[in-house]
Amino acid sequence: MGCSGCRVRFNFGKALSKVSVFFTMVLIFTYFFYCLTGLCDSAPRTLYSQRASDSDYDILEDLRPSPRLLLDASERNLTASADAQRVYAPAEPQQSASDGEKGSAQSSGIPVSNTFGTKRFPQAIIIGVKKGGTRALLEFLRIHPDVRAFGAEPHFFDRFYDKGLEWYRNLMPRTLDGQITMEKTPSYFVTKEAPGRVCTMNCQTKLIVVVRDPVTRAVSDYTQTLTKNPGLPSFQSLALKNVSTGLIDTTWSAVRIGLYAKHLENWLQHFPLSHFLFVSGERLVSDPAGEMGRVQDFLGLKRVVSDKHFYFNQTKGFPCLKKPEGSSKPRCLGKSKGRPHPQIPAEVLQRLRDFYRPFNHRFYEMSGQNFGWD
Numbered sequence: 001m002g003c004s005g006c007r008v009r010f011n012f013g014k015a016l017s018k019v020s021v022f023f024t025m026v027l028i029f030t031y032f033f034y035c036l037t038g039l040c041d042s043a044p045r046t047l048y049s050q051r052a053s054d055s056d057y058d059i060l061e062d063l064r065p066s067p068r069l070l071l072d073a074s075e076r077n078l079t080a081s082a083d084a085q086r087v088y089a090p091a092e093p094q095q096s097a098s099d100g101e102k103g104s105a106q107s108s109g110i111p112v113s114n115t116f117g118t119k120r121f122p123q124a125i126i127i128g129v130k131k132g133g134t135r136a137l138l139e140f141l142r143i144h145p146d147v148r149a150f151g152a153e154p155h156f157f158d159r160f161y162d163k164g165l166e167w168y169r170n171l172m173p174r175t176l177d178g179q180i181t182m183e184k185t186p187s188y189f190v191t192k193e194a195p196g197r198v199c200t201m202n203c204q205t206k207l208i209v210v211v212r213d214p215v216t217r218a219v220s221d222y223t224q225t226l227t228k229n230p231g232l233p234s235f236q237s238l239a240l241k242n243v244s245t246g247l248i249d250t251t252w253s254a255v256r257i258g259l260y261a262k263h264l265e266n267w268l269q270h271f272p273l274s275h276f277l278f279v280s281g282e283r284l285v286s287d288p289a290g291e292m293g294r295v296q297d298f299l300g301l302k303r304v305v306s307d308k309h310f311y312f313n314q315t316k317g318f319p320c321l322k323k324p325e326g327s328s329k330p331r332c333l334g335k336s337k338g339r340p341h342p343q344i345p346a347e348v349l350q351r352l353r354d355f356y357r358p359f360n361h362r363f364y365e366m367s368g369q370n371f372g373w374d
Contacts (some may be wrong), residue, residue: 014145049101051272117174121165122150122181124206124299125198127267128189129257131220133281136318139331140292143321144304148173148181157198165201180299186210189263190256195270206299207271212306213257213373214360215352219341221254227339236348248355255352261362268366278367288319 084253126134141147154160156168172181188194189209198205212220219235226232239255241247250256257263267276277298289307296303310319315330321334357374364370 031256035349045265049204075125092291117176117179119169119172119174120181121169121185121201122172122205123202123292124180125188126154126182126186126208126210127198128209128263129188129211129217129260130186130190131217132212132226133279134184134186134210136284137208137210137279137286137295138182139321140288140305140309141182141295143309144296145306146300146301147182148175148179149184151188153185154183155185155187157194158185158187161193163195168201172356174176180301189267192266195267199270203271205271205275206277207275208277208279208295209260209264209269210279210281210284211260211363211371212298213371214356215256215349217372218254219344219349219354220339222259224341225254225297226342235342235344239348239352246351258275258356259359261359261366264363265367273366273368275374276367279372280369282371285318 046302126138127135138149142149150171150173154168155173156163156171160167172183175181188198198207218239222232222235222238232238234244238252239249241249248255250259264276275294279291279295288310289305292305293303296305309321311322313320316332353374360371360373
């Protein structure tokens, strides 16, 4: 019996040892599994591993699920939200960067980075002109996977310049290498200080100007203002200093904006002509794919935006974007675009055409393009 009891105790101890080893192996296996799946990141790390993690972004980039797709989704959500909240009346743009992000920005101009891209100054800006087709151009460009644009008009170089360049950069969307950051503010073209300020940021900035027949543009400008202010005086009373003499009032902004040659002279003091692309607002309507081809070439982009993206909306009178995948509706510009113009006396329109003719010809010579407005 004594020997039998010893044998039982020995076997029991042997079994207990095997169970302990088994559970130890399970715990070790579980720990390694959690580490491999990234769930043990909260565990304390050595100083070396903490430093290494800060510098391994480029190496780990290839191991992450398609950052371009993640950026596309996040940026489209952000820009869609911005578009939904956009107000066309002048307003200060909301700053999108957090205080912590601003604090980490380098005063020397080093971009602010995160996992999914970098905030950069715009490499290209749509600087004009109001009621020329700038919103349509920006929306068409946003189809391109290598273009990221701030949704609203930041008005930095004309209204909020005192906030500083860091504030301006923090407004911009994040981009990956090979993508272009853009914004559009049409009033830059007619702002005297804007060219020098843009050059202070970067004299290599590419500048896009969407121009339109200045007479039609002035009527469109008036129509927009009339919608907001129904008590506005008649077009002819604002356009003419004296109805009987027919003298044009160039102090009225709707007339002054159309003096493209004068505004371009101001910009050419800071930028060479090669940095400009002049887009025809009329051809943007009649041949959007053709004009977009020129724009993509100018920006150094592959020609992605083409005929297949557009259809002509007979009701609105301008092209709309065909519905994207997963959407039930095509994308057209808002109700504020394509308004019917009020009836303007033919003699008033003719006086305006006569007034603009020499300025138009001068602009044709300066830009090297004949837009055929006369």
